[in-house]
Amino acid sequence: xxTIHQWPATLVQPVxxxxxxxxxxxxxxxxxxxxxxxxxxxxLQLLFYSVGIGQISSEVPQNLSASxxxxxxxxxxxxxxxxxxxxxxxxxxxHGGANEKLFFGSGTQLSVL
Amino acid sequence: xQSVTQLDSHVSVSEGTPxxxxxNYSSSYSPSLFWYVQHPNKGLQLLLKYTSAATLVKGIxxxxxxxxxxxxxxxxxxxxxxxxxxxEYFCVVTVFTGGGNKLTFGTGTQLKVEx
Numbered sequence: 001x002x003t004i005h006q007w008p009a010t011l012v013q014p015v016x017x018x019x020x021x022x023x024x025x026x027x028x029x030x031x032x033x034x035x036x037x038x039x040x041x042x043x044l045q046l047l048f049y050s051v052g053i054g055q056i057s058s059e060v061p062q063n064l065s066a067s068x069x070x071x072x073x074x075x076x077x078x079x080x081x082x083x084x085x086x087x088x089x090x091x092x093x094x095h096g097g098a099n100e101k102l103f104f105g106s107g108t109q110l111s112v113l
Numbered sequence: 114x115q116s117v118t119q120l121d122s123h124v125s126v127s128e129g130t131p132x133x134x135x136x137n138y139s140s141s142y143s144p145s146l147f148w149y150v151q152h153p154n155k156g157l158q159l160l161l162k163y164t165s166a167a168t169l170v171k172g173i174x175x176x177x178x179x180x181x182x183x184x185x186x187x188x189x190x191x192x193x194x195x196x197x198x199x200x201e202y203f204c205v206v207t208v209f210t211g212g213g214n215k216l217t218f219g220t221g222t223q224l225k226v227e228x
Binding site for chain 1: 145147156157159162164203205207210214217218220
């Protein structure tokens, strides 16, 4: 079965500090990977998605970036956090085809102070 | 470009009455569509999905949705609301692009069920 590991679960960072959130997937290969941010009243905002190693599609221009150094590893980063970066970040895995499925990690609650 | 619009941010119904949560989408390609539910302090749970088979899709907990291409809609319905249905509901559209499968969520509809 498939498992998504996302860490840390909570994070408090000062404004201007760097960020690195990691997501790793087990039990599958060549997954489509996603980073979402969930803010109250705004649903899930798609930030980045990736179809393979080194292939990143960016949805929202901002001070965040994403990388996929390995097939089952997806990293969300920032060089300098802003207050507006606070939110709940979710990593997701999608499989298309006949057994179309979307899986989510447990999320990271980021507070930028 | 693709987008998803959930027309109501809040819906309130009485227990035992019908539920209608509206979703409209725009897509240049043939989309797949999902409805997800999120209960307070819980993760996202798949209710149902449309993937170009039958236009009327039945999901869990008595929910169903009908894909109407002419109206670009995928509204979620349930004949009789239960208190346990109170949660936030998200409509999702997924379209294959050159960069992979792009999944876009609506902003969500908060369903309140009253006695």
